[in-house]
Amino acid sequence: MIHKTPQIVVAAIAMMLITGYSCKPKSAATSVSGDAASQAYVPPGKYDEFYNFVSGGFSGQLSVYGLPSGRLLRVIPVFSTDPEKGYGFSEETKPMLNTSHGMVPWDDLHHVELSQTNGEIDGRWVFTNGNNTPRLARVDLKTFRTAEILELPNSAGNHSSPFITENTEYVVAGTRFSIPLDNDNGDVPINTYKKNFKGTVSFVKVDPKSGNMSIAFQLRTPGVNFDLSHAGKNKSHGWFFFSCYNTEQANTLLEVNASQRDKDFIMAVNWKKAEEYLAAGKGKKETVRYAHNVYDEKSHSATSKIETEVTVLDVAELKDICYFIPCPKSPHGCDVDPSGDFIIGSGKLASVAPVFSFDKIQKAIAAKDFIGDYSGIPVIKYESALHGEMQKIGLGPLHTEFDGRGNAITTCFVSSEIVKWNVKDLKIIDRQPTYYSPGHLCIPGGDTKKPNGKYVIVYNKITKDRYLPTGPELAQSAQLFDISGEKMKLILDFPTIGEPHYAQAVSADVIKGNSVRFYNISENSNPYVAKGEPETKVVRNGKRVDIYITSIRSHFSPDNIEGIKVGDDVYWHVTNLEQDWDIPHGFAVKGAPTGELLIMPGETQTMKWTPEKVGIYPFYCTDFCSALHQEMQGYIRISPANSNVPLTFSVGTNLPPADSTAVSK
């Protein structure tokens, strides 16, 4: 590893920009100033200033970091099973991962969006998208648990999601991969894309009280790839903007064939107009199948329902909903500034970021200043919508966030840097190298009306030599910059899980006071709860055995169970009787082919186990709970299928007979 001075690094990057050379810059640990550590230092026992919700990418999960320390606080399971927490393994959580394809125990979580009221983060929920089997999830920030997952019909690859309107009226989803839709014949030659493949954009209503999601309507669009999106705000509230690429409608070697056109599009959606058409009955109801999974906090159980209807608005038939705005070369990020006046496209394969003016777009629409149409959708003249171009921004501009002082910060993937520029003047203020190849970036509140321009966190795709080597695979790096001054100052690197895409951050004060400490056991409505040891029991019904068992520091009741047979379906319903913060109990049974249970105070969770072999099986608490945690254990006796051993269960009373010194036969 070669260390160079900052000046040389900057010069090297400038060289790259000039030559278009697209590799990583050399290491620049020396570009960190001497007081960086103190700026990111949070003393032991003190809280961080911000929560940072970071997508876990192909882990399918959502990670929560504290800022500025970069400490990992929690990994919230969302789209993937998590045996550590029993998520997707307990009977209560399995329905969360149900889809119209059956249980899909993994997804690719790309983006996160915190709920907003009046364009500011309100700290109630965080939404995430599943890119593979198209899904939306809502995580409750009182419990930091996944509360709801909604599958999307007529969709493949939900990428331009889960961005929201300024009062969380809608969360959106769009097809990354256009396909023959659910009710069309899908058995067609792949090279009939232009004829048979369609796109959709879904507007999902969010109940303002409960947060529950339901698909209000789907827009039927031409077959393209929808990439990213953001809602308008202030005067542009009522509009939504989606970047799209592959307007070539290629079906093979997209790397080349979807990069042909000089410009693709930003699609502007007038969703208030769509609402009018919907109210006027212009939507067509279609029979489809998609799963809707909801977790109930009182019964501590999820239910999965297959929904069968969606309302579709065809944007080629229903005029005035959608307009295309040309945008240079396969735009990726589609970001709206805090005022709502400007929409920034990032020409992924260009070195320019066009800034569109909402006022000019409106004028162009009113004047029908179109250059034609694309599959029946009017295409606005580029120059008529343009406020200006941020020229020579860097190579491969991807995403932009805002500092609340009129500036934008954009990641440039190919030239490995972040670039700070003024949105109105289109002047570059600063550029700093990142290590390496940044994708998304995050300023607390950076896509809202009220950014907190203290830090930017950059999520890099390539790590290379930043950390100790760990074999072929490395943790992707996040980098924290202080952006309170004119120059952006790198102050911390920290590793992430999966591959982080988008992230959001918010002042801890908005969330920390609402955090649930335990579940009130008197409100536990799980049908298999045991509210106290007197209610514990073992009930046989044919081959089904229900064990109502409790845990408290530090024993189970019952902890000796006999009369269970090979082939029985044994359901362990474990209720944690504790009523104090930070006292979960774990539960595991030898040989059970499933995850553990991790039961929060006041909660009931169920493990299903079908023993296959005769024997004595220990079970124990997996989460160190007290000085006598190692004593928190029990035994279950499994007898042959035809055995007559009577069903018994007890705690503390199953003592050896008087002649117990004799070896049993």
Added chain:
Amino acid sequence: MKYLLPVVTAAIFLSSCGGGNDSQQKSESPSTEQPAQTANGNPSYDPNRGTGKFSNVEVAATVDAAKAEAGEKVYSVKCSSCHKLSDEKLVGPGWKGVTSRHTAAWVMNFITNPDEMLDKDPKAQAMLEICLVRMPNQNLSDEEAHNLFEFMRKNDGVK
């Protein structure tokens, strides 16, 4: 007595297990207004009262049957896992005689404020040396604490 607010403060003190006097936590969860020092060597500490929100609890001559019945229900959900009604120790001590070993205020402070009591109170600490499991904070309401004490009295033979 030197307690500034002798009876009720608004919230139950939620201390994490074994935690010290973390100032951040204290500022967020109002505790009793007692000076932060241990009972050892503090002449103002009243070992018959313990520490917590209760001080002079009025105890009637006879048991309130309705309260005792409500207390028995709380016992069933939150206490019976570890405490027998006889004098036999299970995880914690048996309850027989508990109302003659301790004052009402001490019992009610201990069951509503176990973490601070275990950190400060000599009698609570002596029990911990025998039982070795810190009594969980089961987040009892004031009413539940009163009801439990009535149930303990009934269990001790008070009519």
